[in-house]
Structure formats: C-alpha cells, structure tokens
Amino acid sequence: ANAGLVVCFGEMLIDFVPTVAGVSLAEAPGFVKAPGGAPANVAIAVSRLGGEAAFIGKLGDDEFGNMLAAILKQNGVAADGLTFDKGARTALAFVTLRADGEREFMFYRNPSADMLLTPEELNLELIRSAKVFHYGSISLIVEPCRSAHLKAMEVAKQAGALLSYDPNLRLPLWPSASEAREQIMSIWDKAEVIKVSDNELEFLTGNENIDDAAAMSLWHPNLMLLLVTLGENGCRYYTKNFHGSVNAFRVNTVDTTGAGDSFVGALLCKIVDDHSLLKDEAKLREALKFANACGAITTTKKGAIPALPTESEALSLINK
Numbered sequence: 001a002n003a004g005l006v007v008c009f010g011e012m013l014i015d016f017v018p019t020v021a022g023v024s025l026a027e028a029p030g031f032v033k034a035p036g037g038a039p040a041n042v043a044i045a046v047s048r049l050g051g052e053a054a055f056i057g058k059l060g061d062d063e064f065g066n067m068l069a070a071i072l073k074q075n076g077v078a079a080d081g082l083t084f085d086k087g088a089r090t091a092l093a094f095v096t097l098r099a100d101g102e103r104e105f106m107f108y109r110n111p112s113a114d115m116l117l118t119p120e121e122l123n124l125e126l127i128r129s130a131k132v133f134h135y136g137s138i139s140l141i142v143e144p145c146r147s148a149h150l151k152a153m154e155v156a157k158q159a160g161a162l163l164s165y166d167p168n169l170r171l172p173l174w175p176s177a178s179e180a181r182e183q184i185m186s187i188w189d190k191a192e193v194i195k196v197s198d199n200e201l202e203f204l205t206g207n208e209n210i211d212d213a214a215a216m217s218l219w220h221p222n223l224m225l226l227l228v229t230l231g232e233n234g235c236r237y238y239t240k241n242f243h244g245s246v247n248a249f250r251v252n253t254v255d256t257t258g259a260g261d262s263f264v265g266a267l268l269c270k271i272v273d274d275h276s277l278l279k280d281e282a283k284l285r286e287a288l289k290f291a292n293a294c295g296a297i298t299t300t301k302k303g304a305i306p307a308l309p310t311e312s313e314a315l316s317l318i319n320k
C-alpha cells in the first residue's frame with residue numbers, strides 16, 4: 001500500500017487505575033499506570049497496524065513524561081512533534097468505575113504540561129507533511145494550547161491534509177456542559193471525518209433519540225463522513241450520498257478502554273491507503289468492518305495501548 005502520514009494532535013497522559021475493580025478512588029488499595037490520551041492512542045493504533053504515525057503534544061520534563069515519550073518510540077510513532085515543558089508536570093488522571101456504576105475522575109492539571117503547548121512550538125513541517133491530521137481532546141479548553149490547536153488545524157488544512165475529529169467528551173474535564181458543547185461545536189464544521197459515540201451524539205444534539213435524523217442534524221458542508229460508534233452494536237455511517245450500519249464482532253470483552261481510538265486508528269489507516277473509500281459504499285463498509293474488528297479486539301484485554309491490535313490479529317478475527 002502507498003500509505004501516508006497520520007499526524008495526531010492533543011493530549012498524552014497517564015491514567016492511574018485501581019488494582020481492584022469496583023471501588024471508589026478513596027477505597028483503592030493501589031493503582032496501576034495506564035498510559036493513554038485519545039490522540040496518542042490513535043497514533044499508536046495506526047503504527048501497530050503498520051501505518052505511519054506522528055504525535056504532536058507536550059509532556060512534562062519528568063519521569064512520567066519520559067515514560068510516555070519512550071512508549072511512543074517503542075511503538076514506532078514519530079516523536080519529532082513532541083515538546084517538553086521545563087516547569088509544568090505531565091498530565092495525570094486517577095480514574096475508577098465504582099461498584100454503583102459511576103465513574104470517578106481526579107486530575108492533575110493546574111495546569112499540566114499538555115495545556116501549555118504554544119503555537120510557536122508547533123512543528124509546522126511535520127504538520128504540512130500529514131495526509132491525515134487527527135485531533136480531539138481537551139486541548140481546546142485553555143490557552144495557549146487552544147491557539148496551538150487552532151493553528152495546527154489551519155496549517156494542516158492549507159497543506160491539503162484530511163482533517164479527522166473525535167470530540168472525546170469527558171465531561172468532568174470541562175468547566176461546564178454548556179462550555180463543552182460550545183467548544184466542540186466551535187470546531188465542528190472544519191473536519192471532513194468525524195467520529196462520535198452514541199453518548200456524544202445524545203449530548204451534542206440534546207436529543208435522547210439518537211436516530212438518523214439526530215445524526216444528520218449535525219451534518220455540515222465540509223463533512224465527508226460522520227461515524228457514530230455503538231459499542232457492542234457496531235457503528236453507523238453517514239455520507240452525503242449514503243448511510244447505513246456495520247455490525248460489531250462478538251468477543252470476550254473485559255475492558256472497553258481505547259476501543260474508540262482503536263476504531264479510529266484503523267479507519268484512518270484505510271483512508272490514508274485509499275481516499276476513494278469515502279465515496280464508495282462497498283469499500284467504506286469493508287474499512288468499517290476492519291475498524292470494528294480492531295475496536296472489538298481492544299476490548300478483550302485490559303488497558304488501551306497494550307490492547308491495540310496488529311493487522312494480522314484483526315484479519316484473523318475477520319476471517320474466523
């Protein structure tokens with residue numbers, strides 16, 4: 001395949017996850033480190049599938065920052081867009097799913113290094129060499145990272161990259177729900193490919209009925225492909241000319257963390273290989289089947305990065 005570079009922009013951090021299931025953060029006897037951050041996961045997903053990927057973001061010049069930079073390197077993701085802040089520390093999150101089903105989050109961000117990336121620090125040459133520019137995290141919340149985010153999008157677009165967006169809504173991160181909606185919608189009409197989850201669709205439309213009409217109410221003229229992921233029910237796709245759904249694979253799910261990022265990474269690999277799938281329903285359905293397989297495999301192991309599949313793992317699930 002004559003692939004091209006996928007550049008992913010945004011946050012990379014470490015989630016601390018309790019060593020036992022179903023406890024509150026205060027009750028946790030200990031934590032394990034789970035490196036992540038949606039755009040970084042997508043970059044690693046692309047690389048593990050054999051694609052070419054780079055990550056742009058900022059880390060603290062500390063133990064955790066060095067650990068994350070090493071993970072990118074080990075996974076073959078180009079790190080020439082990575083910068084280190086001299087003062088602020090790497091972003092950390094403590095995350096748990098309590099026995100009552102509620103998620104609890106606690107963040108180290110006051111501010112963390114990822115939010116301090118400036119427009120001047122962007123590696124513009126790297127951005128201009130992207131075939132696909134993918135973004136989507138809380139880097140819109142505060143300056144200077146917000147300006148860096150907007151500039152990177154602009155430069156990528158001018159250089160002819162396809163823009164891909166996943167809002168990755170994690171409400172506790174935003175000051176308020178209305179601000180989250182406003183910030184997401186402020187860049188909504190820029191991307192050519194957008195992936196949302198069913199929950200995000202509900203949140204963004206304010207409509208509990210997440211049907212085709214709800215999805216189409218988010219359509220904009222630059223958009224070529226809108227995807228709605230539905231967990232164990234697969235995904236729905238919308239283009240200007242056709243829409244439909246593709247079923248999920250049945251697997252032994254143990255942890256869904258990273259499934260959406262795995263899905264996006266897989267799809268972007270396919271798009272970089274063959275742009276025409278955005279206009280060809282049969283090819284698009286093939287690509288989404290592959291993306292569903294990658295998402296499914298990612299749910300069969302704990303954590304996000306360790307659970308991202310290779311191409312041969314994905315193909316063996318498809319051909320089973």
Ligand code: ADP
Binds near residue numbers: 197231253261
């Ligand atoms: P997000 O992580 O963005 O919420 P989803 O949880 O919907 O996204 O997962 C993305 C994709 O991963 C789904 O469209 C589906 O193909 C696959 N997937 C997720 N959960 C499961 C599951 N329990 N069984 C099989 N496939 C799954």
